[in-house]
Amino acid sequence: MxxxxxxxxxxxxxxxxxxxxxxxxxxxxxxxxxxxxxxxxxxxxxxxxxxxxxxxxxxxxxxxxxxxxxxxxxxxxxxxxxxxxxxxxxxxxxxxxxxxxxxxxxxxxxxxxxxxxxxxxxxxxxxxxxxxxxxxxxxxxxxxxxxxxxxxxxxxxxxxxxxxxxxxxxxxxxxxILNSPCRIDGSGKSVKLLYVSGFDYPSKGHSSFISKYANFLKENSIEVHFVGNCGNFKMLGELRALCQSLGVADLISFHVNVTNSFIDLMYRSVDAFVFPSHYEGFGRPLIEAARYGLPIFSNDVGVFRDLQESGYHNIFPLDELECAYGSYAT
Missing domain, CATH: 3.40.50.2000 (Glycogen Phosphorylase B;)
Known part of the structure:
Protein backbone atom coordinates (compact mmCIF):
# COMPACT_ATOMS: atom_id res chain seq x y z
CA MET A 1 0.00 0.00 0.00
CA ILE A 177 11.87 13.73 2.25
CA LEU A 178 14.02 16.85 2.10
CA ASN A 179 12.01 19.81 0.86
CA SER A 180 14.40 22.57 1.93
CA PRO A 181 16.99 22.95 -0.84
CA CYS A 182 19.36 25.87 -0.36
CA ARG A 183 19.97 28.11 -3.35
CA ILE A 184 22.05 30.81 -1.72
CA ASP A 185 25.29 31.98 -3.28
CA GLY A 186 27.84 33.72 -1.14
CA SER A 187 31.53 34.22 -0.56
CA GLY A 188 33.68 35.62 2.18
CA LYS A 189 37.17 36.23 3.44
CA SER A 190 38.31 33.15 5.28
CA VAL A 191 39.94 34.55 8.39
CA LYS A 192 37.44 33.04 10.83
CA LEU A 193 36.11 29.49 10.62
CA LEU A 194 33.11 28.06 12.45
CA TYR A 195 32.15 24.51 13.41
CA VAL A 196 28.82 23.94 15.18
CA SER A 197 28.53 20.52 16.81
CA GLY A 198 28.32 18.84 20.20
CA PHE A 199 31.52 17.95 22.03
CA ASP A 200 30.37 14.59 23.37
CA TYR A 201 31.57 12.13 20.71
CA PRO A 202 35.00 11.59 19.12
CA SER A 203 33.17 10.96 15.84
CA LYS A 204 32.42 14.69 15.61
CA GLY A 205 36.00 15.11 14.41
CA HIS A 206 37.23 18.02 16.55
CA SER A 207 40.54 16.38 17.43
CA SER A 208 41.28 15.16 13.91
CA PHE A 209 40.59 18.64 12.51
CA ILE A 210 42.86 20.29 15.08
CA SER A 211 45.67 17.80 14.45
CA LYS A 212 45.45 17.98 10.67
CA TYR A 213 45.12 21.75 10.28
CA ALA A 214 47.15 23.11 13.21
CA ASN A 215 50.07 24.24 11.04
CA PHE A 216 47.74 25.69 8.42
CA LEU A 217 45.94 27.73 11.09
CA LYS A 218 49.20 29.02 12.56
CA GLU A 219 50.76 29.92 9.22
CA ASN A 220 47.74 31.99 8.21
CA SER A 221 46.58 33.22 11.65
CA ILE A 222 43.13 31.75 11.08
CA GLU A 223 40.70 31.69 13.99
CA VAL A 224 38.45 28.69 14.56
CA HIS A 225 35.32 28.79 16.71
CA PHE A 226 33.93 25.49 17.98
CA VAL A 227 30.34 25.93 19.16
CA GLY A 228 28.11 23.27 20.69
CA ASN A 229 26.53 21.55 23.65
CA CYS A 230 28.72 19.53 25.98
CA GLY A 231 27.99 16.85 28.53
CA ASN A 232 31.45 15.29 28.31
CA PHE A 233 33.78 17.83 29.87
CA LYS A 234 36.61 15.30 30.02
CA MET A 235 36.66 15.24 26.23
CA LEU A 236 36.51 19.03 26.13
CA GLY A 237 39.54 19.17 28.42
CA GLU A 238 41.41 16.80 26.12
CA LEU A 239 40.64 19.05 23.14
CA ARG A 240 41.94 22.11 24.98
CA ALA A 241 45.11 20.20 25.93
CA LEU A 242 45.58 19.18 22.29
CA CYS A 243 45.34 22.82 21.23
CA GLN A 244 47.98 23.75 23.80
CA SER A 245 50.35 21.01 22.69
CA LEU A 246 50.06 22.02 19.02
CA GLY A 247 50.41 25.74 19.70
CA VAL A 248 46.96 26.80 18.48
CA ALA A 249 45.28 27.55 21.82
CA ASP A 250 45.19 31.26 20.95
CA LEU A 251 43.51 30.57 17.62
CA ILE A 252 40.86 28.03 18.63
CA SER A 253 37.94 29.05 20.86
CA PHE A 254 35.39 26.75 22.49
CA HIS A 255 31.87 28.10 23.07
CA VAL A 256 29.96 25.60 25.18
CA ASN A 257 26.23 25.24 25.91
CA VAL A 258 25.34 28.58 24.37
CA THR A 259 21.99 30.03 23.31
CA ASN A 260 20.47 29.92 19.85
CA SER A 261 20.91 33.69 19.55
CA PHE A 262 24.65 33.31 20.19
CA ILE A 263 24.87 30.62 17.50
CA ASP A 264 23.05 32.97 15.13
CA LEU A 265 25.59 35.68 15.93
CA MET A 266 28.47 33.31 15.22
CA TYR A 267 27.06 32.33 11.84
CA ARG A 268 26.84 36.01 10.95
CA SER A 269 30.35 36.91 12.12
CA VAL A 270 32.52 34.21 10.51
CA ASP A 271 33.76 33.83 6.97
CA ALA A 272 33.48 30.10 6.31
CA PHE A 273 32.05 26.96 7.86
CA VAL A 274 33.89 23.68 8.42
CA PHE A 275 32.28 20.32 9.16
CA PRO A 276 34.89 17.65 10.01
CA SER A 277 32.42 15.16 11.51
CA HIS A 278 33.18 11.56 10.55
CA TYR A 279 29.52 10.55 10.40
CA GLU A 280 26.18 12.36 10.22
CA GLY A 281 22.86 11.10 8.98
CA PHE A 282 21.46 14.59 8.53
CA GLY A 283 23.88 17.30 9.64
CA ARG A 284 21.70 20.23 10.71
CA PRO A 285 24.60 22.74 10.78
CA LEU A 286 25.21 22.18 7.05
CA ILE A 287 21.68 23.38 6.33
CA GLU A 288 22.13 26.34 8.67
CA ALA A 289 25.48 27.37 7.19
CA ALA A 290 24.00 27.25 3.69
CA ARG A 291 21.08 29.40 4.75
CA TYR A 292 23.56 31.99 5.99
CA GLY A 293 25.32 31.83 2.62
CA LEU A 294 28.65 30.68 4.06
CA PRO A 295 31.29 28.80 2.10
CA ILE A 296 31.17 25.25 3.48
CA PHE A 297 34.07 22.81 3.72
CA SER A 298 32.77 19.44 4.85
CA ASN A 299 33.38 15.73 4.91
CA ASP A 300 30.96 13.71 2.78
CA VAL A 301 28.41 13.22 5.55
CA GLY A 302 24.72 13.93 6.08
CA VAL A 303 23.14 16.24 3.52
CA PHE A 304 26.48 17.23 1.94
CA ARG A 305 25.59 15.67 -1.42
CA ASP A 306 21.96 16.74 -1.18
CA LEU A 307 23.03 20.37 -0.83
CA GLN A 308 25.33 20.07 -3.83
CA GLU A 309 22.58 18.52 -5.92
CA SER A 310 20.00 21.08 -4.78
CA GLY A 311 21.99 23.89 -6.38
CA TYR A 312 24.05 25.23 -3.48
CA HIS A 313 27.38 25.81 -5.23
CA ASN A 314 29.35 27.15 -2.27
CA ILE A 315 30.02 23.77 -0.65
CA PHE A 316 33.32 21.90 -1.01
CA PRO A 317 35.10 18.81 0.35
CA LEU A 318 36.96 19.53 3.58
CA ASP A 319 40.22 18.41 1.98
CA GLU A 320 40.04 21.45 -0.30
CA LEU A 321 40.15 23.90 2.62
CA GLU A 322 43.85 24.73 2.33
CA CYS A 323 43.79 25.01 -1.47
CA ALA A 324 40.69 27.19 -1.39
CA TYR A 325 42.05 29.49 1.30
CA GLY A 326 43.60 31.84 -1.24
CA SER A 327 40.20 32.40 -2.84
CA TYR A 328 38.80 33.85 0.38
CA ALA A 329 41.81 35.37 2.14
CA THR A 330 42.67 39.03 1.88
Whole structure:
Protein backbone atom coordinates (compact mmCIF):
# COMPACT_ATOMS: atom_id res chain seq x y z
CA MET A 1 0.00 0.00 0.00
CA UNK A 2 1.17 3.60 -0.53
CA UNK A 3 2.22 5.36 2.66
CA UNK A 4 1.92 8.96 3.85
CA UNK A 5 -1.52 8.98 2.25
CA UNK A 6 -3.91 8.25 5.14
CA UNK A 7 -6.67 10.78 5.92
CA UNK A 8 -5.19 11.21 9.41
CA UNK A 9 -1.50 10.90 10.27
CA UNK A 10 -0.25 10.95 13.86
CA UNK A 11 3.34 12.18 14.22
CA UNK A 12 5.17 11.41 17.47
CA UNK A 13 8.15 13.65 18.23
CA UNK A 14 9.39 12.26 21.54
CA UNK A 15 12.73 14.08 21.84
CA UNK A 16 12.71 16.04 25.08
CA UNK A 17 15.47 18.63 24.64
CA UNK A 18 14.67 22.29 24.10
CA UNK A 19 17.51 23.08 21.69
CA UNK A 20 17.00 23.15 17.95
CA UNK A 21 18.39 20.10 16.20
CA UNK A 22 18.02 18.44 12.82
CA UNK A 23 14.37 17.85 13.60
CA UNK A 24 13.79 21.60 13.35
CA UNK A 25 14.36 21.27 9.60
CA UNK A 26 13.27 17.82 8.51
CA UNK A 27 10.33 17.91 10.94
CA UNK A 28 8.85 20.89 9.14
CA UNK A 29 9.60 19.20 5.82
CA UNK A 30 7.68 16.11 6.91
CA UNK A 31 4.69 18.11 8.15
CA UNK A 32 4.66 20.17 4.97
CA UNK A 33 4.78 17.04 2.81
CA UNK A 34 1.88 15.47 4.70
CA UNK A 35 -0.20 18.62 4.34
CA UNK A 36 0.50 18.73 0.60
CA UNK A 37 -0.75 15.16 0.33
CA UNK A 38 -4.04 16.14 1.94
CA UNK A 39 -3.62 14.40 5.29
CA UNK A 40 -4.84 15.83 8.55
CA UNK A 41 -1.83 15.82 10.88
CA UNK A 42 -1.86 15.43 14.66
CA UNK A 43 1.56 16.23 16.12
CA UNK A 44 2.57 15.04 19.60
CA UNK A 45 5.70 16.87 20.75
CA UNK A 46 7.50 18.80 23.48
CA UNK A 47 9.06 21.10 20.88
CA UNK A 48 7.74 24.64 21.21
CA UNK A 49 9.09 25.64 17.81
CA UNK A 50 6.46 23.42 16.15
CA UNK A 51 3.75 25.30 18.02
CA UNK A 52 5.33 28.58 16.95
CA UNK A 53 5.48 27.30 13.38
CA UNK A 54 1.77 26.57 13.51
CA UNK A 55 1.04 30.09 14.74
CA UNK A 56 3.11 31.51 11.88
CA UNK A 57 1.34 29.37 9.31
CA UNK A 58 4.40 27.28 8.48
CA UNK A 59 2.59 24.00 9.09
CA UNK A 60 -1.00 24.23 7.86
CA UNK A 61 -3.72 21.92 9.13
CA UNK A 62 -1.69 20.53 12.02
CA UNK A 63 -3.19 19.85 15.42
CA UNK A 64 -0.49 20.28 18.07
CA UNK A 65 -0.61 18.20 21.26
CA UNK A 66 2.02 19.33 23.78
CA UNK A 67 3.73 16.46 25.60
CA UNK A 68 5.17 16.96 29.09
CA UNK A 69 8.91 16.91 29.62
CA UNK A 70 10.01 14.09 31.91
CA UNK A 71 13.46 14.36 33.47
CA UNK A 72 13.82 10.73 34.58
CA UNK A 73 14.91 8.79 31.49
CA UNK A 74 13.51 5.39 32.44
CA UNK A 75 10.18 6.87 33.51
CA UNK A 76 10.08 8.96 30.34
CA UNK A 77 10.27 5.95 28.02
CA UNK A 78 7.84 3.87 30.10
CA UNK A 79 5.19 6.60 30.18
CA UNK A 80 5.66 7.60 26.54
CA UNK A 81 5.44 3.97 25.41
CA UNK A 82 2.16 3.50 27.27
CA UNK A 83 0.82 6.80 25.96
CA UNK A 84 1.70 6.04 22.33
CA UNK A 85 0.28 2.54 22.59
CA UNK A 86 -3.05 3.88 23.87
CA UNK A 87 -3.21 6.58 21.19
CA UNK A 88 -2.50 4.02 18.49
CA UNK A 89 -5.40 1.89 19.61
CA UNK A 90 -7.64 4.09 17.46
CA UNK A 91 -7.95 2.14 14.25
CA UNK A 92 -9.13 3.02 10.78
CA UNK A 93 -7.77 5.51 8.26
CA UNK A 94 -4.71 6.42 10.30
CA UNK A 95 -0.95 6.21 9.98
CA UNK A 96 1.62 6.72 12.71
CA UNK A 97 5.08 8.20 12.26
CA UNK A 98 7.83 8.42 14.86
CA UNK A 99 10.29 11.24 14.24
CA UNK A 100 13.29 9.24 15.45
CA UNK A 101 14.42 5.70 16.22
CA UNK A 102 12.89 5.57 19.71
CA UNK A 103 11.98 2.55 21.83
CA UNK A 104 8.22 3.29 21.85
CA UNK A 105 8.25 2.95 18.05
CA UNK A 106 9.77 -0.53 18.31
CA UNK A 107 7.35 -1.56 21.05
CA UNK A 108 4.28 -0.42 19.11
CA UNK A 109 5.52 -1.99 15.86
CA UNK A 110 6.30 -5.26 17.65
CA UNK A 111 2.80 -5.37 19.13
CA UNK A 112 1.14 -4.89 15.78
CA UNK A 113 -0.02 -1.29 15.96
CA UNK A 114 0.08 0.49 12.67
CA UNK A 115 0.71 1.14 9.93
CA UNK A 116 3.87 2.62 11.48
CA UNK A 117 6.67 4.59 9.89
CA UNK A 118 9.86 5.90 11.43
CA UNK A 119 12.05 8.83 10.39
CA UNK A 120 15.72 7.86 10.22
CA UNK A 121 18.20 10.70 10.48
CA UNK A 122 21.33 9.11 11.94
CA UNK A 123 22.68 5.56 11.98
CA UNK A 124 26.07 6.54 13.30
CA UNK A 125 26.22 3.58 15.70
CA UNK A 126 26.82 1.33 12.70
CA UNK A 127 29.87 3.29 11.51
CA UNK A 128 31.57 5.05 14.42
CA UNK A 129 31.80 4.68 18.18
CA UNK A 130 29.15 6.87 19.77
CA UNK A 131 28.11 6.07 23.33
CA UNK A 132 30.31 3.16 24.39
CA UNK A 133 30.63 -0.50 23.51
CA UNK A 134 27.52 -1.85 25.24
CA UNK A 135 25.18 1.03 24.50
CA UNK A 136 26.20 1.12 20.84
CA UNK A 137 25.59 -2.63 20.59
CA UNK A 138 22.19 -2.24 22.25
CA UNK A 139 21.20 0.60 19.92
CA UNK A 140 22.35 -1.27 16.81
CA UNK A 141 20.30 -4.28 17.89
CA UNK A 142 17.08 -2.40 18.53
CA UNK A 143 17.43 -0.16 15.44
CA UNK A 144 17.89 -3.18 13.16
CA UNK A 145 14.86 -4.80 14.73
CA UNK A 146 12.88 -1.57 14.44
CA UNK A 147 13.69 -1.12 10.75
CA UNK A 148 12.56 -4.67 10.06
CA UNK A 149 9.30 -4.29 12.00
CA UNK A 150 7.94 -0.93 10.82
CA UNK A 151 5.88 -0.69 7.65
CA UNK A 152 7.99 2.05 6.09
CA UNK A 153 11.01 4.27 6.69
CA UNK A 154 11.31 7.98 5.96
CA UNK A 155 14.90 9.11 5.27
CA UNK A 156 16.07 12.71 5.55
CA UNK A 157 19.02 12.52 3.17
CA UNK A 158 20.47 10.34 0.44
CA UNK A 159 23.07 9.21 3.00
CA UNK A 160 20.48 7.88 5.43
CA UNK A 161 18.65 6.14 2.58
CA UNK A 162 21.85 4.30 1.64
CA UNK A 163 22.43 3.47 5.32
CA UNK A 164 18.94 2.00 5.73
CA UNK A 165 19.35 -0.10 2.59
CA UNK A 166 22.59 -1.48 3.99
CA UNK A 167 21.44 -2.04 7.59
CA UNK A 168 17.98 -3.39 6.72
CA UNK A 169 18.03 -4.82 3.18
CA UNK A 170 14.64 -6.42 3.76
CA UNK A 171 12.92 -3.05 4.21
CA UNK A 172 11.52 -2.16 0.78
CA UNK A 173 9.33 0.82 1.69
CA UNK A 174 11.87 3.63 1.91
CA UNK A 175 10.81 7.23 1.32
CA UNK A 176 13.06 10.29 1.19
CA ILE A 177 11.87 13.73 2.25
CA LEU A 178 14.02 16.85 2.10
CA ASN A 179 12.01 19.81 0.86
CA SER A 180 14.40 22.57 1.93
CA PRO A 181 16.99 22.95 -0.84
CA CYS A 182 19.36 25.87 -0.36
CA ARG A 183 19.97 28.11 -3.35
CA ILE A 184 22.05 30.81 -1.72
CA ASP A 185 25.29 31.98 -3.28
CA GLY A 186 27.84 33.72 -1.14
CA SER A 187 31.53 34.22 -0.56
CA GLY A 188 33.68 35.62 2.18
CA LYS A 189 37.17 36.23 3.44
CA SER A 190 38.31 33.15 5.28
CA VAL A 191 39.94 34.55 8.39
CA LYS A 192 37.44 33.04 10.83
CA LEU A 193 36.11 29.49 10.62
CA LEU A 194 33.11 28.06 12.45
CA TYR A 195 32.15 24.51 13.41
CA VAL A 196 28.82 23.94 15.18
CA SER A 197 28.53 20.52 16.81
CA GLY A 198 28.32 18.84 20.20
CA PHE A 199 31.52 17.95 22.03
CA ASP A 200 30.37 14.59 23.37
CA TYR A 201 31.57 12.13 20.71
CA PRO A 202 35.00 11.59 19.12
CA SER A 203 33.17 10.96 15.84
CA LYS A 204 32.42 14.69 15.61
CA GLY A 205 36.00 15.11 14.41
CA HIS A 206 37.23 18.02 16.55
CA SER A 207 40.54 16.38 17.43
CA SER A 208 41.28 15.16 13.91
CA PHE A 209 40.59 18.64 12.51
CA ILE A 210 42.86 20.29 15.08
CA SER A 211 45.67 17.80 14.45
CA LYS A 212 45.45 17.98 10.67
CA TYR A 213 45.12 21.75 10.28
CA ALA A 214 47.15 23.11 13.21
CA ASN A 215 50.07 24.24 11.04
CA PHE A 216 47.74 25.69 8.42
CA LEU A 217 45.94 27.73 11.09
CA LYS A 218 49.20 29.02 12.56
CA GLU A 219 50.76 29.92 9.22
CA ASN A 220 47.74 31.99 8.21
CA SER A 221 46.58 33.22 11.65
CA ILE A 222 43.13 31.75 11.08
CA GLU A 223 40.70 31.69 13.99
CA VAL A 224 38.45 28.69 14.56
CA HIS A 225 35.32 28.79 16.71
CA PHE A 226 33.93 25.49 17.98
CA VAL A 227 30.34 25.93 19.16
CA GLY A 228 28.11 23.27 20.69
CA ASN A 229 26.53 21.55 23.65
CA CYS A 230 28.72 19.53 25.98
CA GLY A 231 27.99 16.85 28.53
CA ASN A 232 31.45 15.29 28.31
CA PHE A 233 33.78 17.83 29.87
CA LYS A 234 36.61 15.30 30.02
CA MET A 235 36.66 15.24 26.23
CA LEU A 236 36.51 19.03 26.13
CA GLY A 237 39.54 19.17 28.42
CA GLU A 238 41.41 16.80 26.12
CA LEU A 239 40.64 19.05 23.14
CA ARG A 240 41.94 22.11 24.98
CA ALA A 241 45.11 20.20 25.93
CA LEU A 242 45.58 19.18 22.29
CA CYS A 243 45.34 22.82 21.23
CA GLN A 244 47.98 23.75 23.80
CA SER A 245 50.35 21.01 22.69
CA LEU A 246 50.06 22.02 19.02
CA GLY A 247 50.41 25.74 19.70
CA VAL A 248 46.96 26.80 18.48
CA ALA A 249 45.28 27.55 21.82
CA ASP A 250 45.19 31.26 20.95
CA LEU A 251 43.51 30.57 17.62
CA ILE A 252 40.86 28.03 18.63
CA SER A 253 37.94 29.05 20.86
CA PHE A 254 35.39 26.75 22.49
CA HIS A 255 31.87 28.10 23.07
CA VAL A 256 29.96 25.60 25.18
CA ASN A 257 26.23 25.24 25.91
CA VAL A 258 25.34 28.58 24.37
CA THR A 259 21.99 30.03 23.31
CA ASN A 260 20.47 29.92 19.85
CA SER A 261 20.91 33.69 19.55
CA PHE A 262 24.65 33.31 20.19
CA ILE A 263 24.87 30.62 17.50
CA ASP A 264 23.05 32.97 15.13
CA LEU A 265 25.59 35.68 15.93
CA MET A 266 28.47 33.31 15.22
CA TYR A 267 27.06 32.33 11.84
CA ARG A 268 26.84 36.01 10.95
CA SER A 269 30.35 36.91 12.12
CA VAL A 270 32.52 34.21 10.51
CA ASP A 271 33.76 33.83 6.97
CA ALA A 272 33.48 30.10 6.31
CA PHE A 273 32.05 26.96 7.86
CA VAL A 274 33.89 23.68 8.42
CA PHE A 275 32.28 20.32 9.16
CA PRO A 276 34.89 17.65 10.01
CA SER A 277 32.42 15.16 11.51
CA HIS A 278 33.18 11.56 10.55
CA TYR A 279 29.52 10.55 10.40
CA GLU A 280 26.18 12.36 10.22
CA GLY A 281 22.86 11.10 8.98
CA PHE A 282 21.46 14.59 8.53
CA GLY A 283 23.88 17.30 9.64
CA ARG A 284 21.70 20.23 10.71
CA PRO A 285 24.60 22.74 10.78
CA LEU A 286 25.21 22.18 7.05
CA ILE A 287 21.68 23.38 6.33
CA GLU A 288 22.13 26.34 8.67
CA ALA A 289 25.48 27.37 7.19
CA ALA A 290 24.00 27.25 3.69
CA ARG A 291 21.08 29.40 4.75
CA TYR A 292 23.56 31.99 5.99
CA GLY A 293 25.32 31.83 2.62
CA LEU A 294 28.65 30.68 4.06
CA PRO A 295 31.29 28.80 2.10
CA ILE A 296 31.17 25.25 3.48
CA PHE A 297 34.07 22.81 3.72
CA SER A 298 32.77 19.44 4.85
CA ASN A 299 33.38 15.73 4.91
CA ASP A 300 30.96 13.71 2.78
CA VAL A 301 28.41 13.22 5.55
CA GLY A 302 24.72 13.93 6.08
CA VAL A 303 23.14 16.24 3.52
CA PHE A 304 26.48 17.23 1.94
CA ARG A 305 25.59 15.67 -1.42
CA ASP A 306 21.96 16.74 -1.18
CA LEU A 307 23.03 20.37 -0.83
CA GLN A 308 25.33 20.07 -3.83
CA GLU A 309 22.58 18.52 -5.92
CA SER A 310 20.00 21.08 -4.78
CA GLY A 311 21.99 23.89 -6.38
CA TYR A 312 24.05 25.23 -3.48
CA HIS A 313 27.38 25.81 -5.23
CA ASN A 314 29.35 27.15 -2.27
CA ILE A 315 30.02 23.77 -0.65
CA PHE A 316 33.32 21.90 -1.01
CA PRO A 317 35.10 18.81 0.35
CA LEU A 318 36.96 19.53 3.58
CA ASP A 319 40.22 18.41 1.98
CA GLU A 320 40.04 21.45 -0.30
CA LEU A 321 40.15 23.90 2.62
CA GLU A 322 43.85 24.73 2.33
CA CYS A 323 43.79 25.01 -1.47
CA ALA A 324 40.69 27.19 -1.39
CA TYR A 325 42.05 29.49 1.30
CA GLY A 326 43.60 31.84 -1.24
CA SER A 327 40.20 32.40 -2.84
CA TYR A 328 38.80 33.85 0.38
CA ALA A 329 41.81 35.37 2.14
CA THR A 330 42.67 39.03 1.88
Missing amino acids: PYLTAPVVYVFCLKQGGQKNGLFYYGFDLLDELSKRGSKVVLFSTKDYFLQGKKEGLVPDVKFVKLPRISNRAMKWILLSIYCFKIMGKRGGREYIFSSEDLPALLCAWLGRGPIGVVVHDLGEFYVRRYGLMKDFFRRTWIKKLLSKVNYVVCVSSRTKADVERVSPGQKNILT
